[in-house]
Amino acid sequence: MPQQDRIGLRIGFIGAGRVAKGLAWGLAQGGESVVAAASRDPASAAQLAARISGCRAAATAQDVIDGSDLVFVxxxxxxxxxxxxxxxWRKDLAVVHCSGATEVAALASAARAGARIGGFHPLQLFADPDVALAGLPGCTVAIEAEEPLLGRLEQLAQALRCRTIRLPPGCRARYHAAAHYAAGFVITLLNEAVELWRSFGVEREDTIRALLPLLRGTAASVERSGLAQGLAGTYSRGDIGTLEKHLADLARFGPDALHLYCELGLRSIPLGLERGAYDAQRADAMRALLQRALNS
Ligand SMILES: NC(=O)c1ccc[n+]([C@@H]2O[C@H](COP(=O)([O-])OP(=O)(O)OC[C@H]3O[C@@H](n4cnc5c(N)ncnc54)[C@H](OP(=O)(O)O)[C@@H]3O)[C@@H](O)[C@H]2O)c1
Structure with missing residues (x-):
């Protein structure tokens, strides 16, 4: 990154786990000054510091604060x-955490001392530090802060080659809950498919192997065409005959599976309508079938 775009602050980390290492290494590669890290286990801080020239493993978290302008907790x-x-804390400091759901007010003691506080949540799964580093470019960082810290944090995200969204105060829990629909809940839905296929003898591994290309195709389709135009399957076409077959079979399988299917089906119809593949009358007929099965 060009020298003039650097935020020019001394950056420190308290807690040197997966996200800290990924961010610290990424920021250093982007030309930012990561100067110190401390952690509960000194070995964690030493690992973080070892890959950054000019960064030291500090003996205590207070050491990090005393030598930094911006501290990541x-x-x-x-x-x-x-x-x-x-x-x-002191008043010329900026302090951020990287949690999705935790309110920025968790840093209230720093704010009381006059420091600026904020949230910097990279929306990605970080299984280990190198995965974190590799996964950062192209992901979105959700930033909550007031100016001038907001602009500084957006610059940092750019140094990591990330996109940004701004979070207003008080919405972190909803923001974080929604992210599950693109992460953990996808796995929950795959598990639902595993159970259905297991009923006719297909093993979990074979189901996953069979469905993963479909999942990748779905993600690629959304990326290429958006939600409505990227939708495929029964609800993209309004195939009422197929929908009836699904409902009849799942009613035999069990009420839990049937109800989940119906809830998801009802939420798919607006996308099918937006896609323009069927009219409101057909949508109403589909809704009525799903609603009746849901109430059964
Ligand atoms: N992992 C993800 O996918 C992900 C994604 C986005 C955001 N986040 C957020 O990023 C933050 C860090 O998560 P992470 O996944 O990096 O966690 P992590 O890998 O478990 O690392 C946490 C680090 O903090 C250190 N630590 C724990 N208690 C401490 C204390 N009292 N004082 C100082 N250091 C302490 C740990 O101890 P040691 O020193 O013993 O190693 C460890 O190095 C969380 O707020 C999380 O919600 C995580």
Whole structure:
């Protein structure tokens, strides 16, 4: 990244786990000054610092604060407030955490000391630090802060080659809950398919192998064409005969599977309508079938 685009702050990390290492290494590669890290286990901080020239493993979290202008508190969510409350902050500091669901107010003790506080949540799964580093470019960072920190954090996201969205105060839990629909809940839905196919003898691994290309195709279709035009299958066409077959079979399989299917089906109809593949009358007929099965 060009020198003039650097935010020019000394950046420190308290908590040197997967996200801290990924961010610190990425920021250093982007030309930012990552100067210090501390963690519960000194070995974690040493690992983070070892890959950044000019970065030191600090003996304590307070050391990090004292030598930094911007501090990332990258400890587990439940420890953020306790860690923040245990330290001495100062008014020319900026302090952020990287949790999706935790309110920025977890850093209130830093704000009381006059520091600017914010949230910097990279919307990606980080299984280990190198996965974190590799997964950052192209992902979105959700940023909550007031100016001038907001602009600085957006610059940092650019240094990581990430996109940004701004989160207004008070909406983090909803933001985080929604992200499950593109992450953990996809796995929950795959597990639902595993159970259905198991009923006629297909093993879990074979089901996953069979459905993964479909999942990748679905993601590619959304990327290429958007939600409505990317929709495929029964609800993209309004195939009422096929829908009736699904409902009759799932009613025999069990009420849980039937109800989940109906809830998802009802939410798919607006996308089919938006796609322009069928009219409101057909949509109403599909809704009526699904609603009747849901109430059965
Ligand atoms: N992993 C993800 O996919 C992901 C994605 C986006 C955001 N986040 C967020 O990023 C933050 C960090 O998550 P992570 O996945 O990086 O967690 P992690 O890998 O478990 O790392 C947390 C680090 O904090 C250190 N630590 C724990 N308690 C501490 C304390 N009291 N004082 C100082 N250091 C302490 C840990 O201990 P040691 O020093 O013993 O190693 C560890 O190095 C969380 O807020 C999380 O919600 C995670």
């Amino acid at each position: 990258t400890v587990p969510d439940d420890a953020i407030a306790a860690v923040a409350d245990s330290l001495n």
